[in-house]
Amino acid sequence: MQSQLTQFRERIAAATASQTPLRLRGGGSKDWYGQHPRGEVLDTTPYSGIVAYEPTELVITARCGTPLREIEAALAAQNQMLAFEPPHFGPGATVGGMVACGLSGPRRATVGALRDFVLGAVLMDGHGELLRFGGQVMKNVAGYDVSRLLAGSLGTLGLILEVSLKVLPRPVAETTVRLQMNQQQALDNLNRWGGKPLPLSASAWHDDVLAVRLSGAQAAVTAALRQIGGVVMDAAEADAYWQGLREQTGAFFTADPATPLWRLSVPSVAPACPHAGTQLIEWGGAQRWLRSAADPASVRALAQELGGHATLYRGGSRDGGVFHPLAPAVHAIHRNLKHTFDPAGIFNPGRMYQDL
Numbered sequence: 445m446q447s448q449l450t451q452f453r454e455r456i457a458a459a460t461a462s463q464t465p466l467r468l469r470g471g472g473s474k475d476w477y478g479q480h481p482r483g484e485v486l487d488t489t490p491y492s493g494i495v496a497y498e499p500t501e502l503v504i505t506a507r508c509g510t511p512l513r514e515i516e517a518a519l520a521a522q523n524q525m526l527a528f529e530p531p532h533f534g535p536g537a538t539v540g541g542m543v544a545c546g547l548s549g550p551r552r553a554t555v556g557a558l559r560d561f562v563l564g565a566v567l568m569d570g571h572g573e574l575l576r577f578g579g580q581v582m583k584n585v586a587g588y589d590v591s592r593l594l595a596g597s598l599g600t601l602g603l604i605l606e607v608s609l610k611v612l613p614r615p616v617a618e619t620t621v622r623l624q625m626n627q628q629q630a631l632d633n634l635n636r637w638g639g640k641p642l643p644l645s646a647s648a649w650h651d652d653v654l655a656v657r658l659s660g661a662q663a664a665v666t667a668a669l670r671q672i673g674g675v676v677m678d679a680a681e682a683d684a685y686w687q688g689l690r691e692q693t694g695a696f697f698t699a700d701p702a703t704p705l706w707r708l709s710v711p712s713v714a715p716a717c718p719h720a721g722t723q724l725i726e727w728g729g730a731q732r733w734l735r736s737a738a739d740p741a742s743v744r745a746l747a748q749e750l751g752g753h754a755t756l757y758r759g760g761s762r763d764g765g766v767f768h769p770l771a772p773a774v775h776a777i778h779r780n781l782k783h784t785f786d787p788a789g790i791f792n793p794g795r796m797y798q799d800l
Contacts, residue, residue: 445507448491452603453572455486460570460788468599468792470509471536474545476758478598478766478795488540488603494518495606503563505608508540515539519611527555527612531690540604546596549690550646550657553712553727555612559595566606567594570786578608593781599792600800601785615645615659620682621674623654627716627725630654634728635713642668648689650696650724657686689726696724700735704760706743708732710752719746733757740764767796 459466465483475481492509499522506515512532519525529549530542543565548557564578567590578591594604625633630649637644643660656672658665669676677685688694697705700722708717712729721736736743740756747754753768770778775797782789782800794800 445491445493449568449574449605452486452491452568452605456568456570456572456603456790459484459790463788464790465793466790468540468544468603470538470541471511471534473532473534473537474541474547477545477547479762479798481795482793483790486603489536489538491605492538499524502611502613503608504611505564505606506539507606508538508604510539512537512539512542520614523614524611525614526561526609528552528558528561529690530558531692533691539607543595543604543607544597544599550648550686550726551659553647553730554645557595559592561610562592562595562607563610564608565591565594565604567601567785568603568605570602570788570790574605575602598795600782600796602791615643617662617665618645618657618659618679618682619665619669620655620657620677620685621669621672622677623656623672623674624652625649625654626652627723630725631712631714631716631729637672638712638728640671642671644668644728646686646689646726647728648724648726655685657682696722696733696735701759703735703737704756705758706734706736707755707757708734708743708747708750708752709755710747710750714750714752717746717750719743744768765798770797 455466466486467481467483468488469485470488489509491507493507494510494515495505495507497504497518502524504515504519512530516526529551531547531549543558543562546558562578564576567575567577569575578589594601627649633654634647643658643664644656645659646657648655656674658668709731712727714729717723717732717734719734719736721734721738724733725731734743744754755768756762756766778797778800
C-alpha cells in the first residue's frame with residue numbers, strides 16, 4: 445500500500461502546484477450529498493483493507509477505500525456491529541466516505557452519532573504529509589479532537605486514509621411495535637419514554653403511525669413491551685422497515701422525489717411542526733424529515749423557531765446553500781481549520797459551504 449500512498453502524495457503535490465481542485469471520491473454512493481462536487485476525481489478505492497480488528501477490544505481499523513459491506517460482514521461474523529447504523533445509499537459505500545459524510549441511522553438517538561465512535565484517524569493534508577490523530581482507545585485529548593472533527597467534513601480538510609472505530613455487540617433481543625397516534629401524541633410519548641429506563645433503540649413516526657424498536661436483554665424488552673403496548677411487527681418485516689428507513693428506500697422517501705427533502709435537526713421536545721409538507725420523525729423527535737417545495741428561507745426560519753437548523757438533503761436548487769448558514773464566529777473556525785490543513789484549498793472546494 446506504500447506505492448498507493450506515494451501516488452496520492454504526488455497527485456496532491458501536482459494539484460497544489462497547479463491550483464487544481466481535487467474531488468476526493470470513494471464509491472460515489474453519496475455524490476448527491478452537499479454542494480455539487482467539483483474538481484478532478486481522486487479515487488480512494490484502491491487504498492482498501494481491514495488493518496486490524498480486535499473483537500475483544502471492540503475496535504476495528506480500516507483503510508478509506510474499504511467497502512462498508514466488508515466491514516459489516518466482518519463484524520457480523522463476531523456478532524458485533526457499527527451501532528450508529530451508517531447508511532450506504534449504494535453498493536459502493538466505503539469507510540472513508542462514511543466518515544467524511546458523517547451520517548448516522550435509526551439507532552443514533554440512543555447510542556450516539558458516527559463521530560462518537562471514531563477513535564482515531566490518519567489524514568493526508570494539503571502538503572502530502574501524513575497526520576495521525578487519536579488512537580484505538582476511548583480517550584479525551586486537549587484542543588481539537590481532530591479524528592472526530594473529520595466526521596462530516598465532506599473531505600474538505602484532507603484525504604482520510606485510515607480510521608479506527610469503536611464497535612458494539614449486537615443486542616440479544618429486538619422487537620418492533622406499531623402504535624396509532626398523531627404527531628404531537630407521538631412526540632409526547634417519545635419524550636416521556638425517553639426519560640425512563642426503557643431499551644429504546646429507534647423510533648419513527650409517519651402518517652399517524654409510530655414505530656418503536658426495543659433492543660437489549662430479553663427480560664428488558666419484554667418488560668418494555670408491557671409498558672408501551674402496540675402491535676408487534678413480524679421480525680423480518682421490522683428488519684426491512686428499519687433498513688428502508690436507514691437507506692431511505694421506504695415509501696416516504698421515494699413517493700415524491702421531485703419535491704425537495706429537508707432534514708430538520710431540532711430538540712426532541714420541540715412541538716409538532718406546523719408545516720403543510722409531509723413529514724417523518726426520527727430519533728425521538730430530534731430529526732424531522734420534511735417534503736416541501738416551500739421557499740428555503742421559510743423552512744430554515746421554521747427550523748430556527750423550533751430551536752434547530754435545516755439542511756436541504758435531496759432535490760431543490762443548491763444555489764442558496766445546502767447546509768444551514770454558520771454564525772460568523774463558527775464560520776471563522778471552519779475557515780481557519782480549512783486553511784491549516786488545506787492551505788491551497790484543493791480538497792473538495794465548496795462541498796460544504798461555497799466559500800470554503
